[in-house]
Each structure stands twice: as C-alpha cells, then as structure tokens.
Amino acid sequence: xxxxxxxxxxxxxxxxxxxxxxxxxxxxxxxxxxxxxxxxxxxxxxxxxxxxxxxxxxxxxxxxxxxxxxxxxxxxxxxxxxxxxxxxxxxxxxxxxxxxxxxxxxxxxxxxxxxxxxxxxxxxxxxxxxxxxxxxxxxxxxxxxxxxxxxxxxxxxxxxxxxxxxxxxxxxxxxxxxxxxxxxxxxxxxxxxxxxxxxxxxxxxxxxxxxxxxxxxxxxxxxxxxxxx
Ligand code: CDP
Numbered sequence: 146x147x148x149x150x151x152x153x154x155x156x157x158x159x160x161x162x163x164x165x166x167x168x169x170x171x172x173x174x175x176x177x178x179x180x181x182x183x184x185x186x187x188x189x190x191x192x193x194x195x196x197x198x199x200x201x202x203x204x205x206x207x208x209x210x211x212x213x214x215x216x217x218x219x220x221x222x223x224x225x226x227x228x229x230x231x232x233x234x235x236x237x238x239x240x241x242x243x244x245x246x247x248x249x250x251x252x253x254x255x256x257x258x259x260x261x262x263x264x265x266x267x268x269x270x271x272x273x274x275x276x277x278x279x280x281x282x283x284x285x286x287x288x289x290x291x292x293x294x295x296x297x298x299x300x301x302x303x304x305x306x307x308x309x310x311x312x313x314x315x316x317x318x319x320x321x322x323x324x325x326x327x328x329x330x331x332x333x334x335x336x337x338x339x340x341x342x343x344x345x346x347x348x349x350x351x352x353x354x355x356x357x358x359x360x361x362x363x364x365x366x367x368x369x370x371x372x373x374x
Contacts, residue, residue, distance in 0.1 A: 149288075150270040151369050153362070154279035156339070157293030159324045159331070160304035162350045162358060166293070167275040168224070169359040174273070174366060179216065179266050181276030181283070183226040184259050185250040186237035187214045191228060192249055193241065199248060209258045238308070240315055243323050247330035250277075256336050277331055280342035288369045290345035291362055299351050300324055 153176070155167045164180055171178035188209070192199070197208045215227045225234040236242065249255055256278075263283045267274060274283065280290035295303075301321040308315050331339040341347065346365065350358050 149370050149372075151288035151366065152267055152270050152284050152286075153273040153366055154284050154287040154290045154342075154345075155273065155275040155293065155362070156277055156280050156291070156342070156345065157275075157348075158295075158300070158339070159327045160300040160307075160320075161293045161295045162303065162355065163275040163293050165355055166291075166350075166358045166362055167273045169355070170362045170366065171273040172222075173359070173363050174370075175271075177266075177272045178224050179263065179272060179274040180224070180226070181259065181263055181274055181279060182246075183216075183234075183237060184214050184262070185255070186242050186246050187226055187228045187233055188212055188255055188259070189242050189246045189249040190233055190237050193245060199252065202254065205252060205254050209254060212258075214262070235311065238311060239313065240308075240319065240323065243327070247327040247334075251330060251334040251336060253336050260337075277339040278337035280345050281340060282337045285342070289362075289366055290342050291348055291365070292341040292345040293348045293350055293358075295349060295351040297321065297324065 153170065155163045157163050164182070168178050191212050192208060195208060198204050211229070213229050216224045217227055219225050225232055226237060227233065260283050263274065266272065267284060276283070280287055280292070301317055301324055304324065305315060305317050305320045308320070348358065348361065
C-alpha cells in the first residue's frame, strides 16, 4: 500500500487542548510534533529576560538574531523546547510569559522569523503543528486542518489543572482573565489573526475526552494518509 506523508495543522483558541491532541496524534502516527506556541513563548521569555522594548523595532530585530529555538526529544520521548541551548520547557509556561506572549506574537518581525522557521521544520512533511495561524498562514496547503475550541470555563479549568500538575498554583480567575485577554489579542491583531481556515474541520472539545479528540483527528488523518492517490 502507498502511504502519503502529510502535514496536519491544528489551530484554535487558548487552552482548548490543541497541544495535547497534536502531541498524541503525532505519537500515534510516528510524526514530528511542532508546538508553534512554544516558539512564541520562548521568544517572549528571551525578550523579558533581556528587557527588550516591544516598541523598539531595532531592538527587536537585534534580539531576534540572538534567539535560537530548537526542540529536542527527552528520555521519556517528550518533545521539549530549548532556547539558545537551554531547556526552557518549564519557564515558558509560567504566567509571567503567558501575560506577555500575545503582545510579542503580534509583532510583525517576530512572526516573520517564526513562520520562516516553522516552514523549514515542516518541509519534510510527516508533521503535526499546532498554533493559531498554521492552517491559514504557515501551511495554507496543509493536507488536514483542524480548528478547535471549547467553552471558556472548561478551558480555564483544564489550564489551571495543567499548571497545578507542573507545580504552579494559579487562581481560576487569573487563568480565565489571561485566556480571555489572549483570545482577544490573538483574534484582533493585524498580523495573521487567529481565525478558522475555510477548509478546516471544526472540533468542539467541551464535552469530549482527550482520547475522543485524538481518535477523531487520527481517523481524519488516516483517511488522508491511506486515501485514494
Ligand atoms: O497553550 P495555549 O493555547 O494557551 O497557547 P500557546 O499555543 O502556547 O500559544 C501562546 C501564544 O502564542 C498565543 O496566545 C498566541 O498569542 C501566540 N501564538 C501565535 O501567535 N501563533 C501561533 N502559531 C502560536 C501561538
């Protein structure tokens, strides 16, 4: 049988389960997983740590040249984010970064640099990439596009639990406020705003389990991978 290598784009609102779904789907298919949000978070961490003024394009351009983001698979087969050779998987998920990331990712220069790198990472296909603009901007020709959302309260609960599992105790109100703010900034920005691609399949994850989400995306992916040539 002839198997096709495909590109799967998973976009959607904050904390709706994109990353967990994309990660699990990529493991099942033996595909590479790229968390584009982690890249914007790593840039944000660098900008915060180096006091880069977001209003200064020259400073931003200079800083971007010094930002090297890579993904490495750890001993438990999990993809982790590295910034200039340092594992930043934990610090990029703190509220300190979450509070600024949507402002940083709205900057044109930042997007140009990240999109270029994301396209390079997906060149060989056999990749699942999740984010906000993967199906619309990064890979408009992606073979399968999923657009996810869930009720706000469900997303906030899930994110609060995720943070707790990572050892961070954050008020539900603060988590919710951050999600609302990021959704607003992400959907209204001038550069590559978050929106559903016309050919994306919508998946509401409010009342389904992670396993069900994953099964659905794998089913859709297999129909593309094994479908008629
Ligand atoms: O995990 P969560 O859905 O909360 O966020 P994320 O995927 O880690 O992305 C963090 C932020 O990065 C988003 O709120 C967007 O502002 C930005 N982002 C983006 O602009 N474009 C992408 N392709 C991915 C993320």
